[in-house]
Amino acid sequence: MYYRYIVQVTKHHEGFTSWPSNHSFNWNAMAVGPKRDLVGELAAAVRSNSDLHYGVYHSLFEWFNPLYNMDKAANYTTHVYQQTKSSPELYELVKRYKPDIVWSDGPMGADSNYWKSKEFLSWLYNDSPVKDRVVVNDRWGSETGCKHGGYYTCSDRYNPGTLQKKKWENCMTLDLYSWGYRRRAKINDIIKIEDLIATLVETVSCGGNILINVGPTSSGIIVPIFEERLRQMGQWLTVNGEAIYSSKPWSYQNDTLTPKVWYTSQNTSQGLSKKIVYALVLQWPKDNILVLKSPIASKNTTVSLVGYPGTFPFSRLSNQGISIEIPVISFNQMPCSWAWTFKLTNIVN
Numbered sequence: 001m002y003y004r005y006i007v008q009v010t011k012h013h014e015g016f017t018s019w020p021s022n023h024s025f026n027w028n029a030m031a032v033g034p035k036r037d038l039v040g041e042l043a044a045a046v047r048s049n050s051d052l053h054y055g056v057y058h059s060l061f062e063w064f065n066p067l068y069n070m071d072k073a074a075n076y077t078t079h080v081y082q083q084t085k086s087s088p089e090l091y092e093l094v095k096r097y098k099p100d101i102v103w104s105d106g107p108m109g110a111d112s113n114y115w116k117s118k119e120f121l122s123w124l125y126n127d128s129p130v131k132d133r134v135v136v137n138d139r140w141g142s143e144t145g146c147k148h149g150g151y152y153t154c155s156d157r158y159n160p161g162t163l164q165k166k167k168w169e170n171c172m173t174l175d176l177y178s179w180g181y182r183r184r185a186k187i188n189d190i191i192k193i194e195d196l197i198a199t200l201v202e203t204v205s206c207g208g209n210i211l212i213n214v215g216p217t218s219s220g221i222i223v224p225i226f227e228e229r230l231r232q233m234g235q236w237l238t239v240n241g242e243a244i245y246s247s248k249p250w251s252y253q254n255d256t257l258t259p260k261v262w263y264t265s266q267n268t269s270q271g272l273s274k275k276i277v278y279a280l281v282l283q284w285p286k287d288n289i290l291v292l293k294s295p296i297a298s299k300n301t302t303v304s305l306v307g308y309p310g311t312f313p314f315s316r317l318s319n320q321g322i323s324i325e326i327p328v329i330s331f332n333q334m335p336c337s338w339a340w341t342f343k344l345t346n347i348v349n
Helices: 037-045 066-073 080-097 117-127 195-204 224-242
Strands: 004-010 052-059 101-106 167-172 208-213 260-268 271-281 289-292 297-305 315-317 321-324 340-345
Touching: 004 037, 037 052, 037 080, 037 260, 052 080, 080 101, 080 195, 101 297, 101 340, 195 208, 195 224, 195 260, 224 271, 224 340, 271 289, 289 340, 297 315, 297 321
Parallel strands: 004 052, 052 101, 167 208
Antiparallel strands: 260 271, 271 340, 289 321, 297 340, 315 321
């Protein structure tokens, strides 16, 4: 099961806090700029939707903070910045806003001992107000990435392409070159919707979550090109969401014969005998014939296209796999414009 969540950048590497922090005097969203508690407002808005979970992103280090730079110059043998700024902010965020996710970032060259990560996480999981539900990532020290955490982020745009033993997340951007808003960005700098959906499908097929970064303007506006991509993805998920949100990784991630086909699956209430496999096809099959080598059909197998009525005829291949005959579908009858989901029921493997 995949959950939907939003992670807000509460403080990035420049040190400005989006909430009225007691540890960021005159450098927070209530003191200057919007003069609002942006974290509190967004947390309330997200929680008004029962399908969404709220998370906070927090940068451990700060580019321009003299206390951090002093600790860094001392090779992190002193803890002035960590004790007076970084750690107090984290405790404050959790106590005040009670997030479901704490997304830590920016450990830089300092290990988890400098950041006192073990102490914070011990409190978070044992004594904090969110101890029974909170989830964290893996960026808690220079040595913890892809090794420790509730789930792994490893590196930006992490997308291994194979099934992983540990839960993981692909955090990526709509702007191919920046995590923030760029006024001079060109249209070719923005990910194409086909590539965005392909990244989503590949990530979920391999057991990962996807976290899509959108950089707003300085006034908090989501520019039209970013809005278009998000709405397009939403349109696609409206049709194909069952292959994403209610799915699990299957025995195969991509087809062993036909390229640009990725799989997800789910078990129905009837158990394995009623297993459903979703073949997410990134490129429409040539001559309306889709050959899938990986599935083994049973005598009760049916094939359909999600969002399109009826079932399609198919034949079994000599050893393993099926060949699906797709009827001619007019443009207006197509359930979506990119990446089509073929639903295979009663699959043996």
